[in-house]
Amino acid sequence: MATEQELSDFLKNVEKRAFKRSLYHVRNEEAALDIVQDSMMKLAEHYGDKPAGELPMLFQRILSNCTLDWFRRQKTRNALFSSLSDFDGAGDEGDFDLLETFRGADPSEQTESAEDTTRRAQVLRAIESEIQDLPARQREAFLMRYWEEMDVAETAAAMGCSEGSVKTHCSRAVQALARALKAKGLQP
Incomplete structure (x- = not known):
């Protein structure tokens, strides 16, 4: 010992x-x-x-x-941020899972131009800035699910709320981020 x-x-x-x-x-x-x-x-x-x-x-x-x-x-963050600007929102469905949008796509199989790399960096900076403006519960759910890679049940337990609430917070956060990116002209 x-x-x-x-x-x-x-x-x-x-x-x-x-x-x-x-x-x-x-x-x-x-x-x-x-x-x-x-x-x-x-x-x-x-x-x-x-x-x-x-x-x-x-x-x-x-x-x-x-x-x-x-x-x-x-890899998860890159996949999330490379595609988040293409996301137009999931409506008001409570069972939407943003990670499902990226499953099956292997970012290592794609080649990027310098323009794509620069665009991705701009989108990442914009998202990091916009995350700070999200309501506290949305920000907390978003960061736990997509940055900390916790599943819905783990996030719900950590936040002390239902799994449905986590899904709703995440959906609203993603929609707000997508709107902010669109307003900044960062959508294709």
């Missing part, structure tokens, strides 16, 4: 190498730092009671998993 001091020493020794490894993979300093911090917290929280000799392998596995999770979140 590793002592607190052994765990602390291990984390200090591995910190810089882990950061460089993460930075090499994600090419974003803030994201790399977040990945390393998350990995360190998970190691300390879930495996701090393991023998000191097991910490290096455990940490490498956790770091790899956190990096893969980051790439999965990026």
Whole structure:
């Protein structure tokens, strides 16, 4: 069983190498730092009671998993934001699920021009700005569902409301974002 001091020493020794490894993979300093911090917290929280000799392998596995999770979140966000401007709204249907709109499309199979990449960046900045203007419950539901990738049941439990309310909040948030993008001329 590793002592607190052994765990602390291990984390200090591995910190810089882990950061460089993460930075090499994600090419974003803030994201790399977040990945390393998350990995360190998970190691300390879930495996701090393991023998000191097991910490290096455990940490490498956790770091790899956190990096893969980051790439999965990026893929989801890119798919969401690349197509959100094409969304005209789902009406007032309470069972609308925006993620269903993107299933089956593999963004890695598509090639983008510089114009498409620039347009996507503009849309992303506009969405980030508009999210701040959403009503609190809509913003909370939207971020949990589409940024944190929680399912409807998890989001409902976290928000303390029904699954139908989560769907309604998300639908209204998506509609508001689509209107805002259209008003800014960011629809094709």
